[in-house]
Amino acid sequence: MLLTITTTHQPATDLGYLLHKHPDRCQAFATNFGQASVFYPEASTEQCTAALLLDIDPVSLVRGKSKSSGERTLEQYVNDRPYVASSFLSVAIAEVFRTALSGHCQNLPELVNTAIPLTVSLPVLPCRGGESFLRQLFEPLGYEVTAQALTLDEQFPDWGNSPYFAVSLQNTIRLSDLLSHLYVLMPVLDDDKHYWVGDDEVEKLLRHGEGWLGNHPERERIANRYLRKQRRLTRMALEQLIAEDEADLDSKDMIQAQEEEAIEQKISLNQQRIETVVAKLKQLGAKRVVDLGCGEGKLLRSLLKENCFEQITGVDVSYRALEIAKERLNRDYLSARQQDSLQLIQGSLTYRDDRLNGYDAATLIEVIEHLDLNRLAAMERVVFEFARPKSVIMTTPNIEYNIRFEGLPNGKLRHRDHRFEWTRAEFQDWAQGVAVRFGYTVEFDGIGSDDTEVGSPTQMAVFAIDC
Ligand code: SAH
Numbered sequence: 001m002l003l004t005i006t007t008t009h010q011p012a013t014d015l016g017y018l019l020h021k022h023p024d025r026c027q028a029f030a031t032n033f034g035q036a037s038v039f040y041p042e043a044s045t046e047q048c049t050a051a052l053l054l055d056i057d058p059v060s061l062v063r064g065k066s067k068s069s070g071e072r073t074l075e076q077y078v079n080d081r082p083y084v085a086s087s088f089l090s091v092a093i094a095e096v097f098r099t100a101l102s103g104h105c106q107n108l109p110e111l112v113n114t115a116i117p118l119t120v121s122l123p124v125l126p127c128r129g130g131e132s133f134l135r136q137l138f139e140p141l142g143y144e145v146t147a148q149a150l151t152l153d154e155q156f157p158d159w160g161n162s163p164y165f166a167v168s169l170q171n172t173i174r175l176s177d178l179l180s181h182l183y184v185l186m187p188v189l190d191d192d193k194h195y196w197v198g199d200d201e202v203e204k205l206l207r208h209g210e211g212w213l214g215n216h217p218e219r220e221r222i223a224n225r226y227l228r229k230q231r232r233l234t235r236m237a238l239e240q241l242i243a244e245d246e247a248d249l250d251s252k253d254m255i256q257a258q259e260e261e262a263i264e265q266k267i268s269l270n271q272q273r274i275e276t277v278v279a280k281l282k283q284l285g286a287k288r289v290v291d292l293g294c295g296e297g298k299l300l301r302s303l304l305k306e307n308c309f310e311q312i313t314g315v316d317v318s319y320r321a322l323e324i325a326k327e328r329l330n331r332d333y334l335s336a337r338q339q340d341s342l343q344l345i346q347g348s349l350t351y352r353d354d355r356l357n358g359y360d361a362a363t364l365i366e367v368i369e370h371l372d373l374n375r376l377a378a379m380e381r382v383v384f385e386f387a388r389p390k391s392v393i394m395t396t397p398n399i400e401y402n403i404r405f406e407g408l409p410n411g412k413l414r415h416r417d418h419r420f421e422w423t424r425a426e427f428q429d430w431a432q433g434v435a436v437r438f439g440y441t442v443e444f445d446g447i448g449s450d451d452t453e454v455g456s457p458t459q460m461a462v463f464a465i466d467c
Pocket of ligand 1: 292293294295296297298299315316317318321347348349350364365366367370371
């Protein structure tokens with residue numbers, strides 16, 4: 001079984017530092033199921049490839065088992081395990097690349113935290129659930145997936161394809177994240193594990209899934225398969241994943257949204273924002289609208305009051321926010337027509353999600369500043385490349401205006417969960433880059449009183465597909 005990892009990040013031989021394996025050496029490691037070797041088929045400044053070769057000894061696998069576990073059948077000795085990527089490869093990654101997997105590198109601490117171009121090649125990956133499941137697992141994480149189905153037997157084409165695929169995965173990503181994704185997802189695709197799965201497997205899943213599994217659209221299926229369909233363990237894992245996800249956003253967001261409102265209250269900026277956005281959506285003739293990061297549903301509520309919107313969808317990563325939205329909207333006694341047009345979806349803007357496709361317009365009202373800067377690129381692809389609505393309306397605070405807010409100490413952002421607030425130049429620079437990269441036009445406007453010196457408190461960008 002072979003796994004290769006290639007980078008073109010220069011100098012490419014830095015991959016050796018990240019993996020803690022010298023590119024000039026071939027090293028071997030004993031595992032309790034065979035031997036793992038690491039070597040570099042190529043190692044130049046431009047391109048470097050590290051290979052992990054796993055030589056599984058099928059006899060040693062059987063030897064460890066007690067006779068009481070059943071009669072030894074031929075299948076125990078002759079099977080696909082030595083030739084395919086499976087939980088054996090995950091364990092080998094954890095043992096051989098332990099430091100890289102945990103995201104440490106004394107020599108190049110900055111590079112560990114840098115997303116670099118990486119390509120993984122897995123010549124034989126069992127994909128139970130087919131190519132579509134393979135894509136559902138890796139594409140939301142930003143991978144470009146190339147998969148070629150392998151025939152069952154070249155001499156008998158009539159037998160059709162096997163469950164195995166030759167797979168290449170390409171992404172610009174931190175090496176430790178890539179190794180974590182492989183560690184968790186290979187056994188999930190294989191739908192098998194070579195060892196007993198107990199409570200400590202939940203801890204492993206949460207540790208290696210940190211930062212990506214909580215929001216992954218397939219998190220239920222991943223947890224279920226990873227934990228060998230043991231309902232109790234799967235429930236334990238999902239409860240913690242959901243709890244962490246929400247604790248992260250809810251506790252901060254709910255209380256702090258009120259703080260932000262208090263600061264902006266004087267000019268009831270929130271109301272002006274909503275009115276401006278609704279007017280813009282009408283002007284654009286949008287019928288199907290998706291509000292990304294809808295929060296407690298303030299915009300949704302205004303959209304429902306209009307007759308011209310046929311489909312109104314709210315999306316938020318926070319269950320709690322969606323629950324509040326649902327409760328508030330129900331209190332408005334929606335008509336049957338309004339109920340039919342409304343949909344609330346839990347999902348994250350940084351993971352590709354086909355449920356976001358097919359809209360005339362998407363809105364991101366005071367949302368981008370809640371995303372970590374290094375997740376913005378993921379959101380850009382999800383919204384502009386994959387969901388690709390005809391128009392996108394985005395608003396975000398104009399930091400230049402903050403000096404005009406009385407309750408806001410100098411240099412502080414309007415909301416504790418804001419990861420950044422931008423000047424007009426910064427926002428326009430970024431938005432223009434997005435428009436060029438994804439084939440949109442963009443126009444800017446201010447919302448709220450227009451101060452000659454510092455502009456308006458809220459800045460808005462309206463993107464339209466450039467056709
Ligand atoms: N648009 C709403 C809420 C803005 S607050 C309004 O104007 O009132 C920001 C919202 O973005 C929060 O509800 C938060 O849960 C949501 N959010 C933050 N990160 C997200 C992500 N990655 N995916 C989806 N929603 C996210």
